Amino acid sequence: MAAYLHKECKLRLFCTDIPPTSIIITFHNEARSTLLRTIRSILNRTPMHLIQEIILVDDFSNDPDDCKLLINLPKVKCLRNTERQGLVRSRIRGASIAQGYTLTFLDSHCEVNKDWLQPLLHRVNEDSTRVVCPVIDIIHLDTFNYIESASELRGGFDWSLHFQWEQLTPKQKAQRLDITDPIRTPIISGGLFVIQKSWFNHLGKYDTEMDIWGGENFEISFRVWMCGGSLEIIPCSRVGHVFRKKHPYVFPDGNANTYIKNTKRTAEVWMDEYKQYYYAAQPFALDRPFGNIESRVKLRKNLHCESFKWYLEKVYPELRIPKDASIQKGKIRQRQKCLETKKETNHEIPKLTLSPCIKPKGEDASAQQWTMTGSRIEHVASHLCLDMDMFGEGAEVDREIVVNPCESSLMSQHWDIVSS
Numbered sequence: 001m002a003a004y005l006h007k008e009c010k011l012r013l014f015c016t017d018i019p020p021t022s023i024i025i026t027f028h029n030e031a032r033s034t035l036l037r038t039i040r041s042i043l044n045r046t047p048m049h050l051i052q053e054i055i056l057v058d059d060f061s062n063d064p065d066d067c068k069l070l071i072n073l074p075k076v077k078c079l080r081n082t083e084r085q086g087l088v089r090s091r092i093r094g095a096s097i098a099q100g101y102t103l104t105f106l107d108s109h110c111e112v113n114k115d116w117l118q119p120l121l122h123r124v125n126e127d128s129t130r131v132v133c134p135v136i137d138i139i140h141l142d143t144f145n146y147i148e149s150a151s152e153l154r155g156g157f158d159w160s161l162h163f164q165w166e167q168l169t170p171k172q173k174a175q176r177l178d179i180t181d182p183i184r185t186p187i188i189s190g191g192l193f194v195i196q197k198s199w200f201n202h203l204g205k206y207d208t209e210m211d212i213w214g215g216e217n218f219e220i221s222f223r224v225w226m227c228g229g230s231l232e233i234i235p236c237s238r239v240g241h242v243f244r245k246k247h248p249y250v251f252p253d254g255n256a257n258t259y260i261k262n263t264k265r266t267a268e269v270w271m272d273e274y275k276q277y278y279y280a281a282q283p284f285a286l287d288r289p290f291g292n293i294e295s296r297v298k299l300r301k302n303l304h305c306e307s308f309k310w311y312l313e314k315v316y317p318e319l320r321i322p323k324d325a326s327i328q329k330g331k332i333r334q335r336q337k338c339l340e341t342k343k344e345t346n347h348e349i350p351k352l353t354l355s356p357c358i359k360p361k362g363e364d365a366s367a368q369q370w371t372m373t374g375s376r377i378e379h380v381a382s383h384l385c386l387d388m389d390m391f392g393e394g395a396e397v398d399r400e401i402v403v404n405p406c407e408s409s410l411m412s413q414h415w416d417i418v419s420s
């Protein structure tokens with residue numbers, strides 16, 4: 001594979017006289033070939049004196065040999081969980097035995113590029129409150145080719161707490177004097193970053209009540225910024241990562257429930273009054289259990305962290321605050337009948353009907369539950385939105401009220417309540 005470094009990076013001198021780092025890789029049922037590719041690329045492309053150790057945390061994969069066989073490689077250590085912990089508790093376990101000055105977290109399906117580590121360690125060595133990420137290149141899902149990704153991107157998100165890559169604004173681009181300058185990012189994308197070990201511990205590691213996958217990148221990003229640190233993407237460091245369309249592993253509580261629990265914990269601990277916009281975007285989160293957050297609230301207080309308002313003003317002013325975050329929940333009634341969905345065999349999308357609002361015992365009442373957030377009316381049980389379908393052409397055109405997958409850009413899904 002080719003090395004995609006800016007030629008300017010070659011001219012930039014990175015200090016290599018820095019204390020070694022502990023590389024921590026957690027995995028659950030990772031393919032042996034991709035796991036080996038990750039480790040081989042590290043061993044081939046990193047000056048040995050910068051690696052304290054490579055700590056693998058096998059998160060109770062089906063085959064214990066996946067990890068065991070790898071300890072024959074230099075520097076590699078292996079820990080195996082006796083039950084599935086999820087990536088947060090696994091990373092913490094790896095960090096707890098780390099001997100290096102910094103922690104370098106990686107996913108188990110990466111290929112580090114030439115000279116990837118020095119620029120990261122250099123930045124953290126200068127200022128231990130910086131948490132830094134490489135530019136993440138793409139390892140193609142089908143061909144496993146290494147593909148260069150755009151390098152002037154940073155991490156962003158919407159109010160439903162979904163991560164997205166964002167272009168830098170023209171102003172941000174203009175402020176960067178050199179394309180090798182670090183890019184300040186409101187949020188990190190996930191599991192590829194370097195943090196100084198004592199800073200990681202001081203800041204409260206991770207939220208150990210977060211399960212399996214998801215949301216932890218929001219929690220650690222808000223925490224780092226609000227409690228005195230910063231997040232940066234370093235253009236002279238590149239690591240390839242396999243971006244997958246779907247998780248190749250099981251979520252014992254279901255994918256959506258786990259994501260909601262983890263992001264809800266983040267919103268409740270870190271987002272102050274702005275959590276209302278999260279709930280407006282994710283109304284289902286309102287009723288979901290999310291465990292006890294006392295210790296994380298206490299942590300925030302003890303660290304004397306800034307408010308979420310401060311974060312929005314100083315770190316992410318580009319995130320628009322919605323005009324309307326009202327949420328209404330209930331039934332939609334016409335006389336004695338209520339709007340509900342009826343699943344028909346052979347059809348994925350249910351039909352809309354009116355049926356008696358009072359249901360006989362034993363019949364599912366949730367088919368009549370709707371939430372209105374902003375101008376969208378969403379069916380609680382199916383997560384579908386009230387919409388208009390058009391049939392026919394020209395003068396013959398006919399419209400029908402239906403439910404369809406929610407799509408905020410569709411004007412046919414916008415509704416207003418008008419008081420009569």
Ligand code: UDP
Pocket residue numbers: 025026027028029030059084085086087090106107108109190191212213244247249
């Ligand atoms: N992982 C883990 N335990 C889990 C789920 C994930 O150790 O229960 C590992 C996974 O093998 C990977 C890392 O955590 O190395 C991040 O997960 P994944 O790559 O699925 O997340 P994505 O990159 O898609 O955000």
Ligand code: MN
Pocket residue numbers: 107108109241242
């Ligand atoms: Mn991954």
